[in-house]
Amino acid sequence: MGKLRVVHYINQFFANIGGEEKADFPAELRVGEVVGPGLAFKASFKDEAEIIATIVCGDSYFNENLETAKAQILEMVKAQNPDVFIAGPAFNAGRYGVACGTVADMVSSELGIPAITGMYEENPGADMFKNKVLTIATKNSAAGMRDAVAKMAPLALKLAKNEKIGASCEEGYMPNGVRVNFFEKERGSKRAVKMLLSKLSGKPFTTEYPMPSFDRVDPNPAVKDMAHARVALVTSGGIVPKGNPDHIESSSASHYGEYDISGVFDLTSDTYETAHGGYDPCYANQDADRVLPVDVLRDLEKEGKIGKLHEKFYTTTGNGTSVASSKAFAAEFSAKLKADGVDAVILTST
Amino acid sequence: MKGLIITNNPIVSEKFGNEYRVEYVDQSFEDLLARVRDFVHKGYVILTHPLSGSIKPKETPYKSVLLSEVPLLTGVEGESLKLIENSIIKAKAFEDKTNNLSESVLNDFRLIDLSLLESAL
C-alpha cells in the first residue's frame, strides 16, 4: 500500500509566521505542505509516511475561540482522513502544549484516528493530557527538536500501523498510568542493588513504580462576607432525586448529577434517595439531609447567616470511582460553579 | 465471644459458630467484602487481612474475615477503612472464575479459606 498519511498540527511560531504578536492567526489548512518541524518528520519518515497536510493555528486564536477552533480543526482533519495525527512538539510553550493536547485528544476520541504529541514534562498541557494522549517527553526548548522528532516519528508510525506499543521508558512517552510489561537487560535484583547504591550516595535514581502520589493544592483565601456569600453543596454520597433519573451507578460512576433545589427546603424519603453502593443506604434514604444538609442551610439562609444557597447541587458516588474520573467531574462542575458566581462550597462525603 | 467472623464459607460458620459470633452471608466474594465494610462503618476493627491468601479474589468464591468483638466507641477506625476500601478496589481487578467449579474444587477452596482464618485464631 502507499505511504502512510500524516496530518501535522503546529502553531504560528513554528510556522514562522511570528511570535506572540501573531498568536491570533486563525486555524488554516495547508494541503500538501510540510512546514517547520514537519521537515524533520519528513526526513525521519523517509518513504514510509508523508505529511499530506499541515494545520497552522495561533495559540491565542485557539484558546480564545476554543469551540470554533476545535470544530474547524476537527473538520480539516476529518477531510484529510490521515492514518495518524501529530501535534507539536510544544516543548515548554504552555498554551501551545495545551492546544496540542486538546486537538490530539479530540482527533483520537472523536475521529478514532491515532494521535500523539510531545512536550516538556513541566508544560501544563502534560499533566492535563498525558493520561489521554501518548505524549513524548521532550527537552524544554526547541533545541531538543531532533531528539523529540527521533522519538515522535517512530511512535507515530507504530500507531499508524496499529503495532503493539511498548512501555513508556521504551518508547519515550510520559508514563500514563497504564502499566506495560517489557524485558530489562539486567535482572530485578541487580537493578535493586544499583538503585540502593544510588539512593545511599544521594545520586538520582528512577523508581520503576511511582507510588500513587497525592498532589497538594494550596488553600483559597477565607470567605470575607459570609452573610452575602453564595454557598453551593456538592456530595460524593450519591444523593439524587427519587428514582435516580440519570441512573448514576452505585459504584465506579461514569458521570455526575446536577440537580436544582430552588424551592426545596427539606429532603424527604419520598423526594430524595442515595444511589451510593458503598454504605448501608437505609439512613440516607430515610432522610437525605443526613448526607446533604439542605434543611439547615435553608434555615441559615433565612436567618441571613449566608447570602444564598446555590440552586444547583452536584452529586456522584465516590465509591470505587477512579481518581481520574472524579477529578474530571469535579473540574467540570467547579468551572460551572465559578461561572455561576459561587463564593464557597460545602462538600460532604460518606 | 472472642471476635466477629464475617464469612461466606459454610465450614467456617459450622466450625466456629459457638466459639465466635459468626455473620454468615451466602453472597459473592465482593459482596462479602462490602458486608465487612458495613461493619467497619459501624466502628468494628478488622483483625485479619481481607485479601489473605494468594488464591486470587473471585478465583476462590470464599472469604472469611475476623473483626473485633465490639465496635470502637469513637467511630470508624481509619486503618481498617483504608484496608477494606483498598481490598475492594484490588478485588475488582480480577475476573470472576467461580462459576461451574466442581464440588471437590469448592471443598478444597473452603478448606484453604478455613486454614487461612485458623492461622490467625
Next chain:
Amino acid sequence: MVKEVERAGIPVVHICTVTPISLTVGANRIVPAIAIPHPLGNPAMTAQEEKAIRRQIVEKALDALQTEVSGQTIF
C-alpha cells in the same frame, strides 16, 4: 474531588468521617462528620436533636470557610 474545587479558586470545606481518607485526598479545610452512612445525622436521636447536631456541623463548616488556613486543617 475537593482538590479540583479548590483548584478552580473556590474555597471548599470537606465534611467527611474518616479524616485520614480526606487527608490523603488532599482537602485543606476538614470538618469531621458523625458516621459514614449518615455523616450529618444520627438516627438514634430524635428529629430535633439530629437537626441541632447537623446545624452544629454546618456552622463549623461555615467557620472553616471563613478561617485562613495554610495547609490541611481539621476543625
Next chain:
Amino acid sequence: MRLEMGHIHIKDIRFSEESKIVDGVLFVCEDEIRKIVLEDEKIKSVTFDIAKPGESTRITPVKDVIEPRVKVEGRGGIFPGVIAKVDTVGSGKTYALKGMAVVTAGRIVGFQEGIIDMSGPGADYTPFSKLINFVMVCEPEEGIEPHHYEQAVRLAGFRVAVRLGELAKELTPDETKVYETCGIKEGIEKYPDLPRVAYVHMLQSQGLLHDTYVYGVDAKKSLTTMMSPTEIMDGAIVSGNCVSACDKNTTYHHLNNPVIHDLFEEHGKTLNFVCHILTNENVYLADKMRSSDWTAKLCRMLDLDGVIVSQEGFGNPDTDLIMNCKKIEAEGVKTVIITDEYAGRDGKSQSLADADVAADAVVTGGNANQLIRLPKLDKVIGTLDYVTKIAGSSADAIMDDGSYEVELQVITGATNEMGFNCLSAR
C-alpha cells in the same frame, strides 16, 4: 561464615539402571528414585519424565522446583531440619548440579497452579524453561487430606533432590565461587567506609499451601530473625507455597536467591553485606505490626544504612511490604523494595493493595494480569484438565486451535518478586 560453592554443569539427563554422573551427564535409575518417593505411603504412585529446553513440552501443574545440592565439607547437610538433621549450615564446601532441576508436579488441591513451557512464548516468562527438568508427577493415596498430601509431595521432592545431589560428592566442580561474610564488629573494622547493607526477605506464611519453612520451622510461627547469607545456599529455607505460580518463591529461587547473589557481588567493593533478615507475612494484622516493628528494630540495632526488601505473593503481603518499608525508612535506613503488580488485564488498575510515599524506590517484576497466548504443545507432563481452572485463566481460555489465552500469573516464576527475572513494567 565462609562457603565454597562448587558448580557442576549437567549437560543431559538420561534414565539408566544405575544413578551416576559422568562427564556432566546425570544418569537416573528410575526404580531407585521411585522407592525414595514411595517411602511415604501417602503417595500412591509416581511417574518420571525429562523435559529439555526447546522441546514442545508443557509441565503442569507444577508444585515446586528444586536444585540438587550436596554438602561436601562443613557442618550439617542440605535442607537442615527438613531432610538433614538440624545443624547450622552455610560454611565449608557445597556442590550444586547446575543447569537442571527436580520439578514436583501433579494435583495437590482442586485447582492447580503453574505451567512451565519448554518452548514457545510461555518459555520466555519462566526461568525453568532454560533448565533440563527431571519431573516427578505424583498421585495421592485415596482419602488423604490435602494438608498431609501437600507435605508428602514436598518432602518427596527434597529427598529426590538430595539423592541426586549426593551423586556429585566425589566429583570436582567445573567452577567454584567463594562467599564470605564476617561478624558485626569485624565487618565495621574491615569496611569502615562502605555502606552497611542487609537483605530483608519476606516469607509467605499464611496457611495451607502458603507456607515457608526455615530450618523446618513454619515461618508464621517466628518473629523476625536473621542469619548469615550463606545459610540459604544449603537449603535453610524451603518452599511449602504452591499458590500463585507467578510470584511464589520455589525452593530453587531460595537456593539461588538473586538478591543475595547480587549483594555478594558488591560485598567488600561498594557495600558491606551485613546479614540476611527473615520476616513473615501473616494473615493476622497484629502479627504484621509485630513483625514489621521487629524488622525495623533489627535494622536500627545493626546500624544499617540501607536494605533491599523483597515480598512473596499477592494482596495481603502488600500491607506487610509497605509497613516494613515505612518503618525501616523511619529508622533512617534507606530502602529499595521489590514487588510485582496486579494492574488488571488493561494495566490500568492500582498495582498494589497499599501505598506510601516512603516507598520511593521500587523495582517491579511486571504485571501478572498481562494476557498471553500459549500455543498447543505436543507433549504434556502432568495433567491438563485443570489448566483452564488455573489462576488467571477463564473457561473461554481454550481457543479453537487448542491454544490458551491466560494471564502471566499461571506461569511458574513469571513475575518473581526477588528480582530473579528481567521482566519489568513501566
